[in-house]
Amino acid sequence: MRRRIVALYLVLAVIVSALISYTTYRYAYDMYINEVKSSLQHEAVLISYMMKDMKLDDIGDKYLADISEAVMSSFDPNTKAGAKRRITLIDPAGDVLADSYGQSLTMGNHSERPEVKEALAEGIGADIRKSETTGLNLIYLASYSKSQSAILRISASLDYIINIRNTIILYEIVAIIVAMAISSLLAIKLSNYAIKPLALLVKKYGRPRKENLKKGRREDEVGELSYTLGAMTRDIEEIIRELKERNARVDTIINSMDAGLIAVDNTMHILMINPIACKLFGLSGASVQMGVPLVQVIRNRQLNNILLKTIAGNKVINDQINLYQGGKRILSLHASPVYPMDKKEANIGALVYIHDITQIRKLEEMRSEFVSNVTHELKTPLTSIHGFVETLKDGAINDAKVASKFLDIIEIEADRLRILIDDILELSEIESMKEENDRQPFALLPLAQEIESMLNNAASEKGVTLHLQIDPHLILKANRHRMKQLLLNLVDNGIKYNKPGGTVTVTAEQAGSQVEIHVKDTGIGIPLDHTDRIFERFYRVDKGRSRAMGGTGLGLSIVKHIAQLYGGSVRVMSEEGKGSDFAVFIER
Structure with missing residues (x-):
C-alpha cells in the first residue's frame, strides 16, 4: 500500500512538473516570437525610411549587408554570429532584387513564400520555417512598400529560442528530480498517516492473510481491510437476518397467544401490545401507535395503577379487574418488572399478562351451583328414605299395612335416586365427548x-x-x-x-x-x-x-x-x- 502511494505521488509530481515546464516553455517561446516580430517590424520601418530616396536599381547586396550591420549595431552592440539580420528586397513578382547575404543571383522566385503572399495581401506578412539557403530555423517578416513597389523582407535566427528551450529542459529535469524527492517524502509521511489506522483495524478485526490469498485479495492493508469489511458486512447481514427471523418468531408467538400482553417503559409509554390485548380493551390494532402514553390508549385506572406500582415497587403484582364494556368480563393480570440484560437493580419498564377468566368464573359458578343442586336433589330422597326407615325401626314395621306403604315410598325414592344418578352420569359422559364416533x-x-x-x-x-x-x-x-x-x-x-x-x-x-x-x-x-x-x-x-x-x-x-x-x-x-x-x- 505504501509503495502504491509513493509511486502515485511520484507520477503526479512528474506530470505536474512536465505540465508547468511545457507551459513555461510555450509562454517564453510565444513571448520571444512576438518580441522578435515587433523588433523586425520596427527594423523594417527604419530600413524603409533609409531607402525611401533610393531607386531599386541602386540597391544591391552589399548595400543591404551594410544596412544589416548598421541596424544590428544600433539595436544590439553585442551582436553575435548567427544573430545577424538577413535583409532581402523582392519585387511584387517574387524576384529577388537584393540580399544582404549576397546570394540574390542564386535565389529563386519568392512569390509563393507565405510571408510574401501575406505582405502583398495585407501589407505585413510573417512566417517561421527552415531556410532553404542557410538551413537555419528563421523567422521572416515581409513589409510591402507601395511607394517603392517592393517587398522588404527581414529574417532573424531562432537559435535564441533553442537556447531557451534547452535551458527550460534543464530546469525541468532539475524540477522533476526535486519534485520527486519532495513527493517521495510527502508520500511516505502521508502513507504512514493513512495506513496506520488501517493497519490497526486490520490487526484488530482482520482475517488471516492465508484466507485473503485464497480469496484472491490484494496483499496490502487496503486489500485485507476490504476483505475484512466484506466479511464483517456478511456477518452483520447474517445477524440482521437472524434477528429478523427471531423477531418474526417472537411476533408470531405473541400474536398467536390466547392472552393479552402489554409492555411499557418506565415512563408508561407503550413498547408493545398484542392483538388479544387490543381486542380485550376494544382497540383497533392498526390505530395503536408504539411510544405513546398507555393512558391515552387504554383509559383504565386499575390497569395503569398496577403497572405504576410494578415499576415503582420493582415487584410482581397479581390482580383482577372487571370490564363492563360489551358485558361484564373478568380479567386476570400478572404484572412483572422488565430488567435490562446487564443488571437487575433498576427495571426499565413492566410487562403485564392479561387473561380473560370470565368463562372460568362462570364455569366455577356453574360447578358450585351444580354441586349445590346435586346435593339438594340427593338430600331430598335420602332424607325421605332415612325418615321412613327410622319410623319402621321404631315399630311401624310390625304393622303390615303401614310397613308396606312405607316400603313402597322408599322404593319410589330409591328409583328417583337411581334416575338422578343415571342422568348425572349420562350428562357427564356426553359433556366429556368432543364428537360422537359411533354413528x-x-x-x-x-x-x-x-x-x-x-x-x-x-x-x-x-x-x-x-x-x-x-x-x-x-x-x-x-x-x-x-x-x-x-x-x-x-x-x-x-x-x-x-x-x-x-x-x-x-x-x-x-x-x-x-x-x-x-x-x-x-x-x-x-x-x-x-x-x-x-x-x-x-x-x-x-x-x-x-x-x-x-x-x-x-x-x-x-x-x-x-x-x-x-x-x-x-x-x-x-x-x-x-x-x-x-x-x-x-x-x-
Whole structure:
C-alpha cells in the first residue's frame, strides 16, 4: 500500500512538473516570437525610411549587408554570429532584387513564400520555417512598400529560442528530480498517516492473510481491510437476518397467544401490545401507535395503577379487574418488572399478562351451583328414605299395612335416586365427548314409534294423544341410543306438562344438510322470562311441580348437549298457557 502511494505521488509530481515546464516553455517561446516580430517590424520601418530616396536599381547586396550591420549595431552592440539580420528586397513578382547575404543571383522566385503572399495581401506578412539557403530555423517578416513597389523582407535566427528551450529542459529535469524527492517524502509521511489506522483495524478485526490469498485479495492493508469489511458486512447481514427471523418468531408467538400482553417503559409509554390485548380493551390494532402514553390508549385506572406500582415497587403484582364494556368480563393480570440484560437493580419498564377468566368464573359458578343442586336433589330422597326407615325401626314395621306403604315410598325414592344418578352420569359422559364416533344410519320413524309405545300408557293416564308426522324414508346418521334418549326426554316432558285432552306432535324433515325435529305440545307452556334458562342443569320453572312429577331437572340439559354433540342446536318457542315447540337441528 505504501509503495502504491509513493509511486502515485511520484507520477503526479512528474506530470505536474512536465505540465508547468511545457507551459513555461510555450509562454517564453510565444513571448520571444512576438518580441522578435515587433523588433523586425520596427527594423523594417527604419530600413524603409533609409531607402525611401533610393531607386531599386541602386540597391544591391552589399548595400543591404551594410544596412544589416548598421541596424544590428544600433539595436544590439553585442551582436553575435548567427544573430545577424538577413535583409532581402523582392519585387511584387517574387524576384529577388537584393540580399544582404549576397546570394540574390542564386535565389529563386519568392512569390509563393507565405510571408510574401501575406505582405502583398495585407501589407505585413510573417512566417517561421527552415531556410532553404542557410538551413537555419528563421523567422521572416515581409513589409510591402507601395511607394517603392517592393517587398522588404527581414529574417532573424531562432537559435535564441533553442537556447531557451534547452535551458527550460534543464530546469525541468532539475524540477522533476526535486519534485520527486519532495513527493517521495510527502508520500511516505502521508502513507504512514493513512495506513496506520488501517493497519490497526486490520490487526484488530482482520482475517488471516492465508484466507485473503485464497480469496484472491490484494496483499496490502487496503486489500485485507476490504476483505475484512466484506466479511464483517456478511456477518452483520447474517445477524440482521437472524434477528429478523427471531423477531418474526417472537411476533408470531405473541400474536398467536390466547392472552393479552402489554409492555411499557418506565415512563408508561407503550413498547408493545398484542392483538388479544387490543381486542380485550376494544382497540383497533392498526390505530395503536408504539411510544405513546398507555393512558391515552387504554383509559383504565386499575390497569395503569398496577403497572405504576410494578415499576415503582420493582415487584410482581397479581390482580383482577372487571370490564363492563360489551358485558361484564373478568380479567386476570400478572404484572412483572422488565430488567435490562446487564443488571437487575433498576427495571426499565413492566410487562403485564392479561387473561380473560370470565368463562372460568362462570364455569366455577356453574360447578358450585351444580354441586349445590346435586346435593339438594340427593338430600331430598335420602332424607325421605332415612325418615321412613327410622319410623319402621321404631315399630311401624310390625304393622303390615303401614310397613308396606312405607316400603313402597322408599322404593319410589330409591328409583328417583337411581334416575338422578343415571342422568348425572349420562350428562357427564356426553359433556366429556368432543364428537360422537359411533354413528350408524337408521330410519327415524321406527325410533319414534318405539318411544310412542314406551310412553303410550303415561299418555293415556294423562289423557294426551301422541301424533307422529315423520317421513318413513328419512334417514339419520347418529348414535341411535342418544337420539332415542333425546326424543324420549322431549316427548316425556310434553306429556308431563300437558293438559288433559292435549296432544304431543312429533315431526321431522330434512332441511339442507340438517334434520329438523319438532316436538310440539298443547300444555301449560313456559313463561318468556324462563325460556333462556330451561336448558341449564337442575333448572325448573316450577320446582314443586317438577319434583312431584318425578323430574330430575337434567332432561333438557341432556337434550342440548346431545344436539351439540352432533354439531346441532336446540331452541324453544313457547307461550304460557298454550304450549311449547321444541326444535332440534341435527347434522345428517
